[in-house]
Amino acid sequence: MDRVNCSHKLEYIKFRKWLKDRGFEDSHLRPAEFWDTGRGLMTTKTLQAGDLIISLPEKCLLTTDTVLSSCLGEYIMKWKPPVSPLTALCTFLIAEKHAGEKSLWKPYLDVLPKTYSCPVCLEHDVVSLLPEPLRKKAQEQRTKVHELYISSKAFFSSLQPLFAENTETIFNYSALEWAWCTINTRTIYMKHSQRKCFSLEPDVYALAPYLDLLNHSPNVQVKAAFNEQTRSYEIRTNSLCKKYEEVFICYGPHDNQRLLLEYGFVAMDNPHSSVYVSSATLLKYFPPLDKQRNAKVSILKDHDLLENLTFGWDGPSWRLLTALKVLSLGADELFPS
Numbered sequence: 377m378d379r380v381n382c383s384h385k386l387e388y389i390k391f392r393k394w395l396k397d398r399g400f401e402d403s404h405l406r407p408a409e410f411w412d413t414g415r416g417l418m419t420t421k422t423l424q425a426g427d428l429i430i431s432l433p434e435k436c437l438l439t440t441d442t443v444l445s446s447c448l449g450e451y452i453m454k455w456k457p458p459v460s461p462l463t464a465l466c467t468f469l470i471a472e473k474h475a476g477e478k479s480l481w482k483p484y485l486d487v488l489p490k491t492y493s494c495p496v497c498l499e500h501d502v503v504s505l506l507p508e509p510l511r512k513k514a515q516e517q518r519t520k521v522h523e524l525y526i527s528s529k530a531f532f533s534s535l536q537p538l539f540a541e542n543t544e545t546i547f548n549y550s551a552l553e554w555a556w557c558t559i560n561t562r563t564i565y566m567k568h569s570q571r572k573c574f575s576l577e578p579d580v581y582a583l584a585p586y587l588d589l590l591n592h593s594p595n596v597q598v599k600a601a602f603n604e605q606t607r608s609y610e611i612r613t614n615s616l617c618k619k620y621e622e623v624f625i626c627y628g629p630h631d632n633q634r635l636l637l638e639y640g641f642v643a644m645d646n647p648h649s650s651v652y653v654s655s656a657t658l659l660k661y662f663p664p665l666d667k668q669r670n671a672k673v674s675i676l677k678d679h680d681l682l683e684n685l686t687f688g689w690d691g692p693s694w695r696l697l698t699a700l701k702v703l704s705l706g707a708d709e710l711f712p713s
């Protein structure tokens with residue numbers, strides 16, 4: 377058995393009832409465990425190109441509007457300097473999880489992963505096994521989440537009147553890491569207009585319960601957008617998907633480094649696969665005594681051409697070729713008189 381339907385489990389029965397109460401009608405998708413991709417959605421009817429995979433009503437979406445209309449809203453509105461939309465969503469997830477039975481979002485929270493595999497969650501000795509350019513990005517991710525935690529601490533304390541328990545216990549680092557990964561790995565893009573109560577970071581995240589059970593395949597094409605007429609977020613497939621098979625969407629033309637960094641997995645047979653070449657590796661192959669070496673390196677740095685240098689299936693990328701060309705220039709070619 378390479379897939380096991382899990383829609384009979386109590387948590388999914390409650391989850392689907394919760395979605396139905398919010399206007400979601402699902403006829404052909406079932407949560408299932410797949411041997412290769414883990415949990416995902418299986419279709420009980422064949423989907424042809426052009427068919428609707430899912431149409432999720434606005435009422436099911438969790439956005440910054442949801443956060444502002446909750447009890448957190450007044451605290452966000454009065455907090456200076458304003459928090460980011462991302463911080464607001466993280467705070468909401470942590471607060472709702474803490475509310476347990478009392479949360480209106482409990483059936484959704486109950487089916488969210490308990491742990492994640494993004495680099496920020498990996499142990500130091502695991503990160504140190506990653507190849508160099510990825511290791512650096514993994515460390516940057518850890519720093520980013522840590523800084524978010526430090527910079528949000530005062531705001532979290534301001535929420536104390538809402539909780540009987542100490543906010544430091546509720547909004548601890550591991551709770552923030554879980555909330556950050558939930559948002560980073562599961563949100564859809566939905567642009568909201570800029571609001572004064574939030575910082576200038578773009579407000580583009582929406583959590584889309586059930587739809588966020590769809591796994592990624594680099595080999596399918598889909599069209600996804602909010603439909604203003606039906607007031608639902610809709611995804612149509614452009615690929616055939618046979619009855620009882622897993623339905624995939626495409627998160628974007630991402631290589632495996634990006635998939636690991638953003639989503640915590642890598643895709644088999646990824647047409648966007650690439651191999652990253654660190655600047656240290658590149659420079660090792662150029663003469664250390666080249667008098668113009670420092671000038672060349674600083675030109676490349678100024679143009680942001682010493683990072684994200686890759687080989688894809690078609691050979692070296694434009695960025696890598698450019699870096700190679702600059703480093704190979706002769707003495708009279710770099711600054712011709």
Ligand SMILES: C[S@@+](CC[C@H](N)C(=O)[O-])C[C@H]1O[C@@H](n2cnc3c(N)ncnc32)[C@H](O)[C@@H]1O
Pocket residue numbers: 412413414415416489561562588589590591592593638639640641642643
């Ligand atoms: C939007 S969620 C999809 C549903 C998720 N599998 C679940 O059980 O909740 C995105 C996450 O699913 C997993 N995922 C998505 N596509 C995958 C794939 N092709 N292979 C393995 N894991 C995948 C990754 O952990 C990713 O962070």
